[in-house]
Amino acid sequence: MTGTRDETVPLTVLDGDDRTELSVEPGRNLREALLEAGLSPYAAATRRLNCGGRGLCATCGVRIRGEAPPEHWHDRLAERFGYPRLSCQVTVDGPMTVELVDKLVWGPRGRPEGEE
Template identity: 50%
Template sequence: MSEPDRCDVVYVRIDDGDGDHLLTAPVGSRLRDVLRDAGHSPHTRLTARANCGGRGLCGTCGVRLDESPAPDHWHDALADRWGYPRLSCQVTLREDVRVRLPAKMIWGRRE
């Protein structure tokens, strides 16, 4: 099996608090799916089961992006403007990206 052509993949560098991890993903992938498939879920233990399934409704898959791509979703446009975490389910990977998984709060409690 040959390696994918570099123009067919993007690099996703993840800072999850335990160090940096480098992933490759097909161009056009959703960031949420890439993170979950690699074992770096953007969700907390509770919201991993109680979420909207990647439809951009619940806001539980927020991540911080360095040099983030232009927002495609209304929530991400607000997040970009006001400094909120971006919804990983609404980020289509078109270029290399650096992702920071923030500490999550659920109902006023830090996980």
């Protein structure tokens, strides 16, 4: 049966040398899917200091490989100039590979809370 909530799409997340394979419901917000899986797109300083996914702070940037047309004004600029896209403004509609990146302004990505 097509169109059921059981359908998922593959989401590959690259974090340095680590590779994580996720199955995500089509239509999910990329930032939310990453955070739910414990894969933060944020630098250590911005893990708490961010806009909560409203596309205002530009701290949740990731590199996207594959089909994910930009819909947000920031992502259209990112595509044009080659800088990371906002994970909070990307919808996972099909297979996608995402690379978690260090931030030029905010520094390297920190470890998730609870990890030493």
